[in-house]
Amino acid sequence: MDVKRLIWRGAIAAALGLAPLVTTARAQDIYVPLLTYRTGPFANSGIPIANGMHDYLIMLNERDGGIGGVKLNIEECETGYDTKKGVECWEAVKGKNPAVVNPYSTGITLQLIPKAAVDKVPILSMAYGLSASAVGEKFPWIFNPPATYWDGLSIVFKYIGEKEGGLEKLKGKTIGFIFLESGYGREPLPLLHQFAKEYGFTVKEYSVAAKEMQDQSGQWLAVRRDRPAWMIMWGWGAMNPTAVKRASENGYPMDRFIGIWWSGSDDDARAGGQAAKGYLSLNINGLGTDYPALQDIKKYVVDKGKSQVEKDKFGEAFYNRGVYNSVIVAEAIRNAQKVTGKKVVIGEDVRRGLESLRISEAQWKELGLPGFASPITNLSCADHNGHHAAYVQQWDGTKWVKVSDWITPMKDKVRPLLEEAADDYVKKNTGWPKRSEACDKST
Amino acid sequence: MDLLYSIFIDPFVQMATAPDLLAQTLWEGLVGGMLYALIALGFVLIFKASGVFNFAQGIMVVFAALTLIGLHKLLVQNGVSNATAAAYLALLLTIGVMFVLAFAVERLVLRPLVNQPDIILFMATFGLTYFLIGFGELVFGGDPKIMITEDLRLPTGAITYKALGGLLSLQRLDIAAAVIAAIMVTTMAVFFSKTRIGRALRAVADSHKAALSVGISLEQIWVIVWFASGLVALVTGIMWGARSDVSFALEVIALKALPVLILGGFTSIPGAIVGGLIIGIGEKLAEFYWGPLIGGGTDSWFAYVLALVFLLFWPHGLFGEKIIERV
16 A cells, blocks of 8 residues: 555656646747547538648658757647537637637637737638638738638639639529628628629528538439529538439539539549549649658658558548648748747747748749649738639549639638628627737838 | 518418429429428327327437448448348347347336326337437448448339320338338338237327236236337338438437427328428428529428418317326
8 A cells, every 4th residue: 555655646746846847848849739620510521631731741750850950839629510619729729829720610700800809819710710810900810811712702703704804704593602601601791692782692601510411312402493503502511412412413514513612532533433423623722742741741740650541541532631730720820930030939930931921833842842822912001811712623423523723712802891891890890999909011 | 562572472372383394393392391290209109108299200210220330331341242132131130139229218218107197108219219329420420431332132214104295203211211201101000000019008198007907018018119219210220321321410310309299290101290390391392482482491380381271270189199188
C-alpha cells in the first residue's frame, strides 16, 4: 500500500514539476486549433477536409520544423457541425492564444463573428460563412477568402451564361435552387433573386431540411414538374449524394445540375455512380496528388501513419480543400511573422498577416502547389475576401475532371450588395464597434 | 380570393390535369410510407415489450448497415472472390451481430433495470445510442459507405412507361423496398399476434411482475424483441442506404417514425403500417401541391402537424391501446 502511495505521489510530483516546463514549451509554439467534425450527420463532408487541414500543418512541422522555425501546436476540437458545440470549442480554445480559428460551418461562424473582436482572435471562414464579412471596415477580425458564396453564385451564372449563349437568354426560363435549410443554404438567395430580376428568369426554391437529407423525393418530384432549365445546389453532408442520386433517377440532365464548391466532393458524386456522370460543381482548389507539396504530405505524414486519411482518398477534392485552408493559415502566420517581426505569433498578429496576405502564382509554385488555386492577390484592410476565381469540374463517372478555365466572379455586381449587407448587419446589431484596428502600410 | 383559390381549388385542378404526376407522387408517398412503417415497427416491438421508446433505434439502423458493409469488405479482402456470396455471408454474420447486440443489451442494460421506472429505461436507450455512435465510428469510421446493393442482387434502374398522359417512372429498388417492407411488417405482425411468443410479449407489455409470476421469461422475451428490432433495423438500413448512402446521417431518418407512432399508436403493428402510409403519402402530397405556396420544405414539419391533428381526436393513436387508470 505504501509503495503504491509512494508511486502515485512520485508521479503527481513529477507531473507538477514538469508542468511549468510543458507550459514554457507550449509558449514557444504557435497554437492552431482546428474546429472539425469527424462525427455526426455531416461527417462525410467534414472528414476529408479535417484530414487535409491537419496533414498539411503536420507536414510543415515534420519537414520544416514548423513556420519560421516555430513549431505549430495543432489541436482538433470536434463540433459535429453543431453550432452549440462549435461555440463551446471557441470558449475552450480562445484562452490559449490561438493564431486563427477555422469554424468550418457557416452556422458556427455566424455565432462567432461578434466574439472575434472581443476575444482578439481572427476567424478564417474560407469560402463560407457570412458573405458580408468580406467588408473589412465592418468586420476587421473575419476573413473569408478566396471567394464569397455570392461570388460563387455569380461564377455559376457566368458558366450558365456561357453555355446558354448569354445570360439574356435566360429570360422567361426557370432556374431551380435546391439548398440545405440553414444559414449556409439561404446565404446566396438575395443575389439569386437580384439576378432573377435583372435577367428575367423565375426562381424555384427547393428547401431540404437536415432530417430530410436522405430522402428528397418530394423536392425532386417538384423539380420534375417545374422543369427548370438549370438546377443549382447549395448542399452539404449527406444532402449532396442523395440529391445527385435523385436527380439522375428523375431523369434531370446532369450536365445542367451544378453545385457550389461545397457540393463537389468525390463522395458526393460517387454514390450516384455512372448515373451521376455529367454532374457539375465549382471548385477552388486543384485535384489529385500530382503536386510536390502533396507528395511531401504523403512522405512525411501519410506513409508514417500520422494521418487518418484512407490511402485511396488522399488527394481527393475535399482533402485538397483542407490542404488549401491550411495553406492560407500557414501563409498568414508566415506573413504575420514578417509584418510584426515576432516569431511566435498570436491572433492579433495573424489578423494583420491575413489582411496583407499575398500568394502569387510564383509563390504557389514555391509552396509545391503550382496552379493549385487562384493567386491570392486582392486581400486588404477593406476587402477580406478578394473575390478570387473558381473553376467548374465535372464528374466523369469515376472522378472529377476540370472542364472550365478559372472564372472570376462578377465583383462589380457582388461588391455593392456586400457593402449594403454589411451596413445592414451593423444597423441590426446595435452597438457594433467601429473599426479601431490600424491598417498596415504594406496593405 | 386568389389565396383561397390556390389553397382549395388549384391543387385539385393540378391533380386532375396532370394525373401522371399525381400517380408518381402517390407512388413516392407509398414507398416512403412503407419505409417509415418499417422504422416505426422497430420502435413498436420494443415499446410493446418494455413500455419504453427506444431512442437507439435510429443508430441501430446505421450500425446494422455499417456492419453489413464492413463485413462484406472484410470477406472480399480475405479471399471470398464471389461478391454475391460474400454479401449473403456478410448478411448472415450481421444477423448474428444483431443477435449478440440484443443479448448484450438484455444482459448489460435491461436486466439491471428490471422494475425501474420507464424513464430510467428510456434514458438507458440514450446511453446505448451514444455508445453505438462511438463504437460504430471507432470501428467503421465516419466516412460514408456505399450500400452493396448490386452484390445483394437488389434490383437497380427504373421501369418507365407512358401512362395517364405522361411518364411514370418506378425505381426497381423502390418496388423491392416496398415489397420487402410489406413482407417484413406482415411477418412481424403475424408472429407477434398469433404465436406463443407474441402472447408472452403482450403479457410482458402489460406488467413485468405479472408476466414473471406466470412463468414468462422476461429475459428471453427481451432478447427476442431486441433481436427482431435489430433485424428490422438491418432491413431499414439496407433499403434507406441503397436509396442514398450509408452514413451516420441515416440515424436522423428514424425521427420520422415519431409522428408515425403518434398517429398509429405506440403499441400497434397495424398502426405502424397505416400511420406510415398516411404520413408518407400525406407529406408528399402536401409538399408537391401545397408546398410551393409557402416556399416548400413542408416535409420537415407536415408529419408532426398531421400527428398533432390526429392526437386531438385519437389521443392514443388510431390503433393504440386505451390506457384507463382508476383513481
